[in-house]
Amino acid sequence: MPIIDLANPTRFLTIANRALPWLIAVTVIVFAIGLFYVMNAPDDYQQGATVKIMFLHVPAAWLGMLGWGLMSVAALGTLVWRHPLADVAGKAAAPIGAAFTFICLVTGSLWGRPTWGTYWVWDARLTSMLVLLLLYFGVLALYWTAEEPGRGARAAAILSLVGAVNLPIIKFSVDWWNTLHQPASVFRMGGSTIDPALLTPLLIMALAFTLLFATLHLAVMRNEILRRRVRSMRLMQAQELAEAT
Amino acid sequence: MIAFNALLVRDMRLAIRVGGGALMGALFFLIVVTMMPFAIGPDLALLARIGPAILWLGALLASLLALDRLFATDHEDGSLDLLMMGALPLELSVATKAIAHWLTTGLPLVVIAPLLGLMLNVELHAMGWLALTLLVGTPALTFIGLVGAALAVALRRGGLLLAVLVLPLTVPVLIFGVAAANAALFGATPFGPPFTILCALTLASLVLGPIAAAAALRHGLE
Amino acid sequence: MRLNAEELACNRGGREVFRGLSFALSSGEAMVISGRNGAGKSSLLRMIAGLVRCAAGQLTLDGGERDTPLAEQCHYLGHQDAMKPSLTVSENLQFWTEFFGARAHTIESALQAVGLAALTDLPAAYLSAGQRRRLSIARLVSVQRPIWLLDEPTSALDSPSQKRLAELMQGHLAGGGMIVAAAHGPIGLERARELKLDPA
Secondary structure, X not given: OOOOXXXXXXXXXXXXXXXXXXXXXXXXXXXXXXXXXXXXXXXXXXXEHHHHHHHHHHHHHHHHHHHHHHHHHHHHHHHXXXXXXXXHHHHHHHHHHHHHHHHHHHHXXXXXXXXXXXXXXXOHHHHHHHHHHHHHHHHHXXXXXXXXXHHHHHHHHHHHHHHHHHHHHHHHHHHHHHHHOOOOOOOOOOOOOOOHHHHHHHXXXXXXXHHHHHHHHHHHHHHHHHHHHHHHHXXXXXXXXXXXX | OHHHHHHHHHHHHHHHHOOOOOXXXXXXXXXXXXXXXXXXXXXXXXHHHHHHHHHHHHHHHHHHHHHXXXXXXXXXXXXXXXXXXXXXXXXXXXXXXXXXXXXXXXXHHHHHHHHHHHHOOOOHHHHHHHHHHHHHHHHHHHHHHHHHHHXXXXXXXXXXXXXXXXXXXXXXXHHHHHHHHHHHHHOOOOOHHXXXXXXXXXXXXXXXXXXXXXXXXXXXXX | OEEEEEEEEEEEOOEEEEEEEEEXXXXXXXXXXXXXXXXXXXXXXXXHHOOOOOOEXXXXXXXXXXXOOHHHHEEEEOXXXXXXXXXXXXXXXXXXXXHOOOOOOHHHHHHHHHOOHHHOOOEHHHOOHHHHHHHHHHHHHHHOOOEXXXXXXOOOOOHHHHHHHHHHHHXXXXXXXXXXXXXXXXXXXXXXXXXXXOOO
């Protein structure tokens, strides 16, 4: 097994170490501004203050989908362009995207509870998100079960691309499935149109969460590179000891 | 006693470190339960009525699929030969592996079942009873599946053969498990009788399963 | 202690592999089984280990621990290593030692005897084939059973490791143990009896 090429990742590590503190600072600032806007945003006339879950739920949904998009681009990088850091980027994006999808589902469930009366009604949008989460779990399972980082990365890259192609089809079929059975209460998340007073906080919070995604992604990539180094060093140690004894 | 502990700890360590660990069974359970409404439709009333059945079927399939590797890995690397030569009787070794398997695969199913019940609109008050039936019934699934796993490894065939062998044997567990869960949920029938029979089935399988599995291994691996 | 075999016969896959095999082995003695592929060398070892039933004949042990079957007084080193890649070297060895009821303090000396003492915390996945083989030999030493059944023990071992194995085998014999080994060539035991198996 070839020892991992240390040139590019080393440069990346230096850049990451320098950029991370700045990223964290910017993220915190944007969050502060966003929360200020959220506090001052008006309540919905129908849902009251619970409408503010939207400021967590909607960005989480976007970032869940962004995560998969990022994984697909990284997959192309791994399989087509053979960029050395592409598989690290993909592997780092998976758990973060999965976490945001999970947050989207939980907040959606809590948000719908007052209107639905139960925690879950198989509504079209949330169900699509659930299938996305299952796909995420599949990719994560591939990473966990692979013995060698390289093999797991290629398998996960293929699954990312297959999933990317499949996701619009899944979304379409879930929407269609949902129209077959008229749900008891039609629940539009966020109201029929988004009031401009709610739009600004939403966009700022979306930006804040995106910055959070970027920060976490960078940190996870750095960890993964370090983890692979440890693995290589252990292999070298075993080889050296084999020659010595 | 030391041998028993050593084998239990080793099998649990392997289950947690290899192949996604304890989460894979729970993940499969989640996926199977999610698939059902796509086939059945999102009719909440209907889902609530058949919720216990869906959960039990999901747990059955998840337990079954994880059993495939129970003896196969040990057979492939020569550990099974050595396990058969130990001071611990083979029946006990096999039972220990089954216990480790249930703790790392069956128990997570029981833990995640209430969450899945939530998605199927199962009423909250019955969730505990449902989990209890699974807690009592999943060991039976593991110990009955043990026999299939032992037969399949001896015959060097994999998952589907195992399923074909084991599923008919698990029919009583499924029947009484779902009956007990339904009794708790809808109150139309008493909970006691099916639950006690379920307990009896589990206790019987704890004894008979390892005996049959050990015999299968001995005769099959000659 | 004496291992007696009388008129042993072996059937594998419906075919008779050998018949009428008899031998006797005492404490401190070693026997090397030779013969062509398919002659039944591995099968004979597995018969002594209790993994394969004798089609005919008897295997008895005089002396040794009372009320303990023959299989529990043997240790079998086959072609496979029986080591789990995801467990560390010491975890692997500790498991087998405890499972076979030997005392745990033998692990360290066993690892030193095969030269793997520096690798105790390394997951077995990182070991080479030769190192894994040495780990199996460490298991042989650590488990401390009187009869060693070795199936081609020197395969995958380099010369220094083969010499080490020869020393360990001599030590085992000197301590009153017995060795039955299947091999194609010499394994480093000078005064070993030879049993040649011809295919039936």
